[in-house]
Amino acid sequence: MNRERSGSLESGLDLHLDWSGRPDSSTLAEALRAAIRDGRLAAGSRVPSTRTLAHDLGIARGTVTRAYAQLGTEGFLLSRQGAPTTVAERLRSGERPDPPAPRPTGRAPRWDFRPGRPNLSAFPRKDWLAASRRVLRAMPADELDYGDPQGPLALREALTEYLRRARAVHTTPDRLVVCNGYSEALSLISRVLRARGDSSIDFEDPSLPHFRDIAAEDGMTVRGVPVDDGGIDVSALRSPAVVVTPAHQFPLGVTMRAQRRAELIRRAKADGVLVVEDDYDGEFRFDRKPVGSLQGMAPDAVIYAGTASKTLAPALRIAWLALPARLVKPVRAMRTHGRFGPLFDQLALGELLRSGAYDQHVRRSRAVYRARREQLLHGLEGLRAGHRRYPAGISAGLHLTLRLDPDGPDEQQVLARARARGVELDVLGPWWVRPGDHPAGVVIGYAAPAEHAFRPALAALLDTLDP
Numbered sequence: 001m002n003r004e005r006s007g008s009l010e011s012g013l014d015l016h017l018d019w020s021g022r023p024d025s026s027t028l029a030e031a032l033r034a035a036i037r038d039g040r041l042a043a044g045s046r047v048p049s050t051r052t053l054a055h056d057l058g059i060a061r062g063t064v065t066r067a068y069a070q071l072g073t074e075g076f077l078l079s080r081q082g083a084p085t086t087v088a089e090r091l092r093s094g095e096r097p098d099p100p101a102p103r104p105t106g107r108a109p110r111w112d113f114r115p116g117r118p119n120l121s122a123f124p125r126k127d128w129l130a131a132s133r134r135v136l137r138a139m140p141a142d143e144l145d146y147g148d149p150q151g152p153l154a155l156r157e158a159l160t161e162y163l164r165r166a167r168a169v170h171t172t173p174d175r176l177v178v179c180n181g182y183s184e185a186l187s188l189i190s191r192v193l194r195a196r197g198d199s200s201i202d203f204e205d206p207s208l209p210h211f212r213d214i215a216a217e218d219g220m221t222v223r224g225v226p227v228d229d230g231g232i233d234v235s236a237l238r239s240p241a242v243v244v245t246p247a248h249q250f251p252l253g254v255t256m257r258a259q260r261r262a263e264l265i266r267r268a269k270a271d272g273v274l275v276v277e278d279d280y281d282g283e284f285r286f287d288r289k290p291v292g293s294l295q296g297m298a299p300d301a302v303i304y305a306g307t308a309s310k311t312l313a314p315a316l317r318i319a320w321l322a323l324p325a326r327l328v329k330p331v332r333a334m335r336t337h338g339r340f341g342p343l344f345d346q347l348a349l350g351e352l353l354r355s356g357a358y359d360q361h362v363r364r365s366r367a368v369y370r371a372r373r374e375q376l377l378h379g380l381e382g383l384r385a386g387h388r389r390y391p392a393g394i395s396a397g398l399h400l401t402l403r404l405d406p407d408g409p410d411e412q413q414v415l416a417r418a419r420a421r422g423v424e425l426d427v428l429g430p431w432w433v434r435p436g437d438h439p440a441g442v443v444i445g446y447a448a449p450a451e452h453a454f455r456p457a458l459a460a461l462l463d464t465l466d467p
Contacts, residue, residue: 025066028057032067036076036087046084047077062217069216070209075435088435110422111457115251115399115445116208116280116310119368122451123313124352124361131351132344139347147343149335150328151178151320155350159320162353163306167282168292170299171322177331180341181317182278182307186211186243188321189276189303190218192330193241202242204232206251206431206438211243211278224433229392231256234263241274246294247282251401251431251443253393261294268301275302281310283362286370287395300324308349310398310447311362316345369398372446372454376400379458383466390441398447401428402465404440409467411440418464425461 035041047053050068054061068085071077079085143152150156156173163169179185193201201215205224212222225242226233231254232244244264246256256264267273277294285291295304304322318341323331352358373395380387386405393401404414411427418425428441442465449457 025063025070028059028063029067029070032071033076041087043087045087047087049084062219065216065219066213069213069222072433072435078435109419109424111424111453111460112448113423113425113444113446113457113461114448115426115443116314117445117448118310118313118365118398119447119450120313122365122368124357127352127355127357127361128348131355131357132348135344135347135351143343143347147340149332149340150174150176151341152343152346152350155346155353156320158350158353159306162358163293163304163322166359167279167290167304167306168296169304169306169322170296171304175323175325175328177321177323177328177335178341178346179319179321179335181309181314182280182305182319183211183214185305185319185321186214186276187218188331188334189241190215190220191334192327193274194219195330195334198240200239202237202239203433204244204249205433206428207243207245207433208250209430212433215243222433227252227254229254231260232264234260234267237267237273240272241276243276243278244294245278245280247279247285247291248394248397250278250280251399251426251428252390253397253399253401254390255291255394255396256294261297264294265298265301268298273301277302277304279304279306281397282306283311284366284369284398285394285396286366286373290396295322300326303327311358311365312349316349317341318346318349368451369447370395373400375454375458376444376446376461379462380465383462385466387465399443399445402442402444404442406440411442414442414464417467418461421460421464423457423460423464 032041032047041047047068048056050061050064054064057064068077068079072079072085075088077085078088153173155178156176159176160171160173163171177188179188190201198220200221200223202223202225203212203215204227206227207224216222223239225236227249231246231249232242244256246261248255264275268275275294279293282290282293293304295302299322301324303324305319307319308316309319321331349358377389377400380389380402385408387408388403390401390403404411409417411429415425415427425445426443428443429438431443432438444461
């Protein structure tokens with residue numbers, strides 16, 4: 001589709017759009033930024049509803065929703081529950097948020113400190129190959145058919161045992177659904193919520209924008225709920241569902257305190273709030289035994305979501321949901337209309353779990369990541385700049401969040417300096433849900449560099465952070 005749209009729409013909004021190919025939210029967001037910057041959308045003015053603008057432009061409503069969500073995150077738009085979306089008042093003075101420094105295109109960065117990535121060079125190739133061979137030798141021919149929408153039973157049985165033992169998850173194979181990554185898992189949940197009549201979902205503030213966008217694309221209104229050193233503020237929940245990372249909050253790194261966990265479960269049982277527990281890196285606790293899952297406290301009130309992306313590799317696209325019994329049928333029905341995952345990889349993972357090779361790989365990885373975290377912290381202590389680790393962050397996971405020196409470079413300056421040195425990391429600013437005066441920070445993932453490259457990568461990172 002090639003389309004140009006310029007001038008005032010029926011809604012009165014003056015936009016200049018040049019779409020080549022499929023209309024997307026990024027193009028629309030940039031057109032709205034331009035309209036705000038040059039005064040065609042004045043500070044404090046209302047913007048059209050997502051439905052109205054989608055109708056004017058002849059595009060999907062989800063495209064407009066994602067564009068509005070992105071601009072809300074950047075501080076251009078202000079959204080309040082029950083009120084129209086408006087241009088942020090702070091732009092009246094002519095202040096404009098700096099656009100993010102462009103990500104490098106083409107080849108991967110030389111030194112990759114982006115969060116959410118494991119050490120891919122440590123993928124257990126030998127064990128995976130052996131597991132795959134065993135699966136292929138033993139697989140009956142009828143397993144090559146279309147399969148079960150919940151995923152192969154062999155993997156669900158292996159996951160049931162592993163999750164009980166490693167994460168204190170209380171489930172059975174018939175309550176597990178295997179998904180094509182956590183993104184599909186979250187989309188399934190969002191669509192089931194919409195189908196049952198729910199219209200909003202709460203996320204921790206800050207949290208990963210990509211996952212909030214998935215919920216918004218599926219028609220949910222996204223609300224941000226503050227996080228402090230005790231975890232999410234349960235008293236601030238307003239939606240019928242909430243996504244939390246209780247073992248190791250992403251990105252601030254705090255663990256939800258026992259009192260908050262109990263309070264959240266009480267809300268779930270008393271008010272029917274559906275809790276989605278994203279246990280993205282629960283195996284990697286370094287100073288003590290990992291805290292058990294929230295789901296184990298209330299299996300009928302909590303959806304447990306896990307993934308192999310942090311333990312093995314994101315490219316496998318294998319995640320799983322442990323569901324309350326009442327949600328198995330609607331999730332299964334929703335998935336019947338989607339794409340099933342890679343059968344051979346799913347069965348290989350099941351074999352890896354049964355053989356004990358998965359546990360051995362996790363233990364090896366835990367030791368490596370613990371050592372890397374200690375090296376990173378030691379290096380940060382030697383910096384002249386006044387950066388500080390997020391005070392309540394625990395010794396766990398694959399990333400560390402750093403508050404930037406308030407008297408030093410801002411987030412975009414640090415990002416530009418990093419990329420000039422071949423270092424890639426993430427800044428905290430775009431991850432806040434609600435506009436406001438948030439502390440500047442960077443999110444450093446220390447797992448991705450190969451083992452032989454970690455020391456020079458760390459030196460480049462520290463040089464970036466100590467101008």
